[in-house]
Amino acid sequence: MQNRTTAEAVFFNTPFAHAVSSIFTFLAIVVTSFQIYKHLRYYTKPSEQKWILRILFMVPIYSVESWLSLLFYDYYIYFDTIRDCYEAFVIYSFLSLCFQYLGGEMEIMEHIGGKPVERSWWTCTCCFPQMHYTMRFLTFCKQATLQFCFIKPVVACITIILRSLDKYADGDWRPDRGYLYVTIIYNISISLALAALYLFYHGVKEILGPFNPVLKFIIVKSIVFVPFWQSVGLAIAEGVGFIHKVQGQNREIESGVVAMGYQNFLITIEMFFGAILLCFAFPHKVYLKLRCDRQGRGIPLQKISSKLAETLNPKDYLEAAVHNFIPTYRKYTKLTNVADEGQEKMANGVVTSNDVDNDEWDSVNDETSCMLTSDNEV
Numbered sequence: 457m458q459n460r461t462t463a464e465a466v467f468f469n470t471p472f473a474h475a476v477s478s479i480f481t482f483l484a485i486v487v488t489s490f491q492i493y494k495h496l497r498y499y500t501k502p503s504e505q506k507w508i509l510r511i512l513f514m515v516p517i518y519s520v521e522s523w524l525s526l527l528f529y530d531y532y533i534y535f536d537t538i539r540d541c542y543e544a545f546v547i548y549s550f551l552s553l554c555f556q557y558l559g560g561e562m563e564i565m566e567h568i569g570g571k572p573v574e575r576s577w578w579t580c581t582c583c584f585p586q587m588h589y590t591m592r593f594l595t596f597c598k599q600a601t602l603q604f605c606f607i608k609p610v611v612a613c614i615t616i617i618l619r620s621l622d623k624y625a626d627g628d629w630r631p632d633r634g635y636l637y638v639t640i641i642y643n644i645s646i647s648l649a650l651a652a653l654y655l656f657y658h659g660v661k662e663i664l665g666p667f668n669p670v671l672k673f674i675i676v677k678s679i680v681f682v683p684f685w686q687s688v689g690l691a692i693a694e695g696v697g698f699i700h701k702v703q704g705q706n707r708e709i710e711s712g713v714v715a716m717g718y719q720n721f722l723i724t725i726e727m728f729f730g731a732i733l734l735c736f737a738f739p740h741k742v743y744l745k746l747r748c749d750r751q752g753r754g755i756p757l758q759k760i761s762s763k764l765a766e767t768l769n770p771k772d773y774l775e776a777a778v779h780n781f782i783p784t785y786r787k788y789t790k791l792t793n794v795a796d797e798g799q800e801k802m803a804n805g806v807v808t809s810n811d812v813d814n815d816e817w818d819s820v821n822d823e824t825s826c827m828l829t830s831d832n833e834v
Contacts, residue, residue: 466702468526468717477724481523484724487731488515494740496760496767501743507553508738509767514546514679515731522723529709529717533619536716537612543680544608547649548601548776550676551656557667558660561594567663574658589659600652602776607645611638626712627694635712646684650677672737679730683723690715 467473492512495505521539525532558564573587587593618624618634628635657664657673693699694715702709 466714466717468714468721469529473721474527477523477526477721480725480728481519484519484728484731485516487728487735488512491731491735491738491740493760495738495743496763498740498744499760499763502763502766504553504556505743506767507549507556509764510549511546511553511676512734512738513768514542515727515734517542518679518683518730519724519727522720522727525720526717526724529713529720532713532716532720533616537609537616540612541609544605544649545770546676546680547653548598548605550672551597551601551653552776554656554660554664554669558663561591564594564660564663565589565591568659571659573655594656597652597656598776601649604645604649607641611641611645614638625710626716627691627710628712629695650681668737675730675733675737679727679734682726683719686722687716687719690719 492509495509495512499505518539521535525535528535555561555564558567568589569591571589573589573593575586615624615634615638618638623632624634624638626635630636657669661669690699691712694711699711699715699718701711702714
């Protein structure tokens with residue numbers, strides 16, 4: 457009986473489902489695009505808004521990808537790869553945004569340095585000796601989220617290769633297929649990233665209070681992890697027989713593909729509500745008050761494209777990976793970042809050259825030169 461069901465009879469493949477998903481996708485893009493435009497229009501604090509914009513781009517990427525996967529379900533795995541890869545960058549972007557809110561690592565350590573990490577079964581810290589918040593702990597938090605940024609794309613590429621070799625199918629738990637091992641690796645990686653994010657948040661939630669972290673944390677976490685647990689639920693439903701194979705025009709469509717069809721349909725709807733919630737979590741009005749002219753205008757329109765290009769540039773992700781995984785590189789980047797921040801403030805008119813202690817700048821330049829010299833000697 458289940459084999460007689462045709463692909464056209466499955467709900468997510470009906471014209472009604474396509475129309476609903478198209479409407480919600482369009483609305484989600486409109487809402488988020490307006491918010492992105494406002495942040496670019498009043499791009500007054502790049503160190504924070506860069507990460508906010510990257511989080512906001514999650515909505516159009518998820519919506520469009522899921523909508524295309526719904527329409528062209530035979531190729532859903534290629535579209536889902538884009539979503540899965542960007543998912544990892546959103547987690548790191550949120551952690552980096554929290555670092556920026558608090559003024560960086562040194563400022564954070566002034567508040568929580570030396571305090572004990574609360575032991576909990578939820579983060580598995582109850583199984584380890586008593587730990588304390590140190591600079592090494594902050595580095596671990598970044599490393600734990602960054603590893604997901606690199607493991608996820610690798611796993612996604614392996615999934616595509618295994619599928620081309622007929623060794624992968626969603627919901628196929630057989631040990632001679634790749635789905636079981638991909639799921640295990642993915643769960644370990646994302647659990648480590650989530651645990652690090654939670655430990656960091658738990659340690660700084662008091663000093664993050666003015667930035668309304670609870671709303672931001674819940675919304676970002678929900679948008680990232682609800683689709684994941686949703687897919688797990690659909691995989692279980694498939695495993696117990698609630699979702700069956702269907703007959704396509706030329707071949708039989710696997711039950712895993714059918715389950716992902718329902719998953720993508722639900723995501724197109726969920727992203728619209730996610731877009732609305734993100735408007736409350738990351739309002740642009742906070743930055744509107746920082747720097748406007750008498751008419752209340754932000755930066756000129758011609759500069760918006762350059763700010764957008766800066767936001768989409770993944771260079772800082774690679775620099776962060778080098779900075780956090782190669783210890784000998786950290787001191788050099790800390791020195792250069794001090795110089796860059798001072799130059800940015802002078803360029804924006806926040807401080808003038810007369811306000812900067814010349815001895816301080818000379819010290820930074822001397823230390824930077826020494827670091828470059830020592831690197832060359834090595």
